[in-house]
Amino acid sequence: MKINIITLGCSKNTVDSEQLAAKLKNNGFEIVHNSENLDFDIAIVNTCGFIDAAKEQSINAILFLINAKKNKQLRKIIVFGCLAERFMDSLKTELPEVDIFLGNYNADEILKSLNINKKNNKYERIFENQKHFAYLKIAEGCSRNCSFCAIPLIKGKYISRPENEILEEANFLAKNGVKEIILIAQDICYYGFDIEKQFLLPDLIEKLSQISGIEWIRLHYLYPFLFPEKLISIIKENPKVCKYIDIPLQHISNKVLKAMNRGGTKEQTINLLEKIRKEIPKAAIRTTFLLGHPEEENNDFNELLDFVKIQKFDRLGVFTYSEEEGTASQKNYHDLISARVKNSREKKIMELQSDISFKLNQQKIGKTYKVIIDSKTDDENYIGRTEYDSPDVDNEVLIFSQKPLLIGNFYQVKIIETNEFELIGSCELS
Secondary structure (H helix, E strand, O other): OOOEEOOOOOOHHHHHHHHHHHHHHOOOOOEEEEEOOOOOOEEEEEEEOOOOHHHHHHHHHHHHHHHHHHOOOOOOEEEEEEEHHHOOHHHHHHHHOOEEEEOOOOOHHHHOOOOOOOOOOOOOOOOOOOOOEEEEOOOOOOOOOOOOOHHHHHHHOEEEEOOOHHHHHHHHHHHHOOOOEEOOOOOOHHOOOOHHHHOHHHHHHHOOOOOOOOOOOOOOOOOOOOHHHHHHHHHHOOOEEEEEEEEEOOOOOOOHHHHOOOOOHHHHHHHHHHHHHHHHOOOOOEEEEEHHHHHHHHHHHHHHHHHHHOOOOEEEEEEEEOOOOOOOOHHHHHOOOOHHHHHHHHHHHHHHHHHHHHHHHOOOOEEEEEEEEEOOOOOOEEEEEEEOOOOOOOOEEEEEEEOOOOOOOOEEEEEEEOOOOOEEEEEEOO
16 A cells, blocks of 8 residues: 655654654555655655644645545555644544644554554654755754744653664664764753753763764754854864754844743844854854734844845845744734734845845855765756855755766765856866
């Protein structure tokens, strides 16, 4: 039988789906990821429940499958993940056509629901994409309690994975061809604090960098407040750690930061950014902002806009506020900012960022970068990334080469042209 695993939401869900796929394959199932063709017997949906847009995407995916099931195009639908964990009872009532609802990822429960229990290597995966890079989850849950965020309600408090388990998995991945590992958690800076009352991420990175075969270590979701000082020197000095800092700031107005319960101030944010840029001048800084929080007035948004103009972030993403049931913001504020205003603010900030990105990319013309090859295009060219770009969310490099390049290998690429979000380069092999 053939199973289609549909993964929605963040890269943490991707890890769960890839590990689940391996367990199912070892039990005799044929596995596909995110297939758009209805040529499978069972659909398993790994849902996201972070914000309204993510919840809507999950519901639409389930409704599409329900319609296919009614038309006898598949046999069974299994739904798990954040949305199912949070709204289990109402989903069972509203969507009775779904055969099984489960909560947060639990491989044993999913296998049991299919009447199988064969075990396999717990680190084995079937990758959604190429297997030369892999997300490596170092913790679950979150203890930060940002007022707008439902993750602690869904996932619980922050729980660090044991260091030896992370190192074992990283070694397993390296032996199976992974060259770039991307550390992920809701907040990787917090790693170890729940166990040792100290931030252990710097020590973990040092140990990961000693693993043979791993060439790049990328860090995702570095919480800006109580940022481990030692981390800056490690990013600066360790040649395996990408000079890439993903630091979701969410806002810059002190009033909005306080309403968000972010635990820091505008002044602390600016000081941290100045220190990073002084110590690691070539680092690419990626950030995310939440627009339209109930406390965000026009002057707060304009303050954020001015901040973006000054900082000139290498990468920037935004999402708009939605009331999340049970959060402090939902309890304490009324969401009176219209969708029109939120969308207008999003458009303004992304237009600004587009101009910034274009000008920063123009400065790369004529320079040569180490690039990892991710894929091959239909017209026999290649797509890759520099150390300053993470998969799926950042710049890609379109590469022309007169000789074949190998997927997953590194090459020196000279940039010859750019646009807002793409580099174009040539690779001349000797």
